[in-house]
């Protein structure tokens with residue numbers, strides 16, 4: 001996993017509420033058996049016509065989106081399916097952080113495992129961010145993971161929550177599997193004292 | 204005396220492997236279910252790291268999402284889907300995982316075959332790379348969807364890192380009116396709490412209306428808990444649960460059965476156990492429900508008008524409603540009842556069990572579906588299909604002009620070519636009405652099998668009570 005420390009970037013605002021995983025990446029693009037090229041499918045049906053030509057009014061097709069690493073999304077982002085293809089598509093496009101008022105549980109968990117930072121801000125800050133970005137397309141935000149601070153231009157800052165374990169993993173760029181593997185003696189002890197309820201390989 | 208515990212807390216505490224300060228807990232997973240779409244990258248990751256599957260005997264796989272539902276003797280036309288399914292075969296063979304794949308008498312939608320084989324049992328922790336894993340909570344199991352990286356973690360260690368969710372009691376008392384079903388209960392709940400209402404929580408459904416539901420009905424309710432944003436939904440095991448389990452292929456037998464029943468009976472929440480939140484609903488006031496918008500929270504009673512923008516609480520919800528109605532090409536303030544429908548889909552892990560098919564058949568029997576409406580009936584598993592055949596249901600559907608298909612996810616997710624055409628309307632018994640979910644540009648009304656069947660006959664959105 002790539003490490004995440006501090007990020008300064010312009011912002012892509014997509015104000016729609018409850019953007020779901022089928023919008024982020026439609027199911028028909030889930031037939032891949034690897035993670036390659038997922039950026040092409042990000043927001044596919046909002047971004048491209050049936051024939052694959054870009055829809056100019058959609059923000060990701062506009063010059064202002066180029067190089068942006070922060071997505072400012074409407075309330076309650078990532079609702080729906082467990083597909084990790086959603087964060088894979090977002091990071092393949094270049095996003096490293098998504099700001100919203102809340103995130104669906106599975107999306108948040110998937111994002112954190114792909115070094116995509118979900119930043120939860122209070123409703124009033126969320127609203128203010130949309131206004132600021134609307135007023136100045138070149139506006140840059142800074143996200144500092146170590147101090148958990150989002151800084152607006154002009155110096156105003158807000159702190160955002162993240163559990164310490166995920167934060168340390170992201171700062172160091174380490175996968176969480178290693179931590180579980182280190183608990184092997186405990187896992188063995190658990191297995192010894194808890195007989196299996198089902199044996200799927202029986203007969 | 205120990206403090207009273209909820210069903211969730213009992214299962215959670217019983218599966219803690221280790222809890223270190225400032226770290227998430229390591230939770231043991233009793234059963235992992237695998238399907239073709241969310242597993243290939245997890246197996247590749249294992250291979251890249253030279254890892255094995257720790258417990259193949261606590262893992263089971265099937266193919267459901269991208270498989271065709273027509274003649275299975277033909278090769279799969281979609282090259283990508285064919286490759287994905289072959290990859291699942293190869294992965295299962297290489298890592299020693301039992302697979303109920305194409306050609307198996309147990310193949311079916313992953314959340315339908317787990318329970319019907321008796322693999323899903325009360326008190327277990329169950330995961331799958333699929334958000335509707337919440338279905339299995341109907342048995343009093345802690346079951347939730349995970350991403351592909353977590354699939355890899357469980358394959359490698361049989362454990363997951365977890366943070367303790369909150370508990371949310373959904374108490375539903377009262378007796379349902381005739382023709383109001385489990386699907387209507389869950390649609391009514393999500394309309395009330397919204398698609399983000401359950402975020403961070405595990406729902407436990409309690410109350411007399413839940414006790415009265417069959418296991419099939421309970422699975423429908425728990426299935427859609429995720430649509431309310433919840434991590435999982437659960438219902439305490441009772442006699443209905445135990446009766447369902449008895450004699451299933453992987454259910455315990457003999458002395459082990461007696462022991463298991465004793466264990467299951469100790470699972471229900473203790474008197475006085477505390478939940479972080481509680482909500483109460485009255486089942487007797489519920490109507491058949493239908494959704495009008497592009498998330499499952501946008502639901503109304505079947506005869507009600509689509510809401511006005513002015514009824515929305517804030518600007519953001521107003522915009523969301525306006526956007527949804529534009530996509531759906533619907534006007535606010537008008538009812539859905541009587542609106543022509545192009546497609547009816549009866550299927551999915553929400554409503555493709557035998558009782559769902561029986562309900563639909565009961566409405567369709569001796570009638571014809573409207574010729575301009577395509578009606579697809581897709582059983583949830585080979586076992587459901589076989590049972591339906593034994594009861595003569597396919598003939599009822601076929602005589603009425605419906606299509607009768609092979610088991611799979613089909614038009615719920617439209618990965619396999621079963622699609623609602625762009626701009627067309629579908630009444631669907633599935634669980635998601637997201638933009639494009641049933642095919643690019645598809646417009647979905649979610650409803651119960653009874654409402655779907657009535658709409659198939661009428662060729663428009665119909666109230667089953669006016670038909671029967």
Ligand code: SF4
Nearest residue numbers: 335551552612615616
């Ligand atoms: S039927 Fe639909 S919701 Fe259920 S597992 Fe298949 S695709 Fe997912």
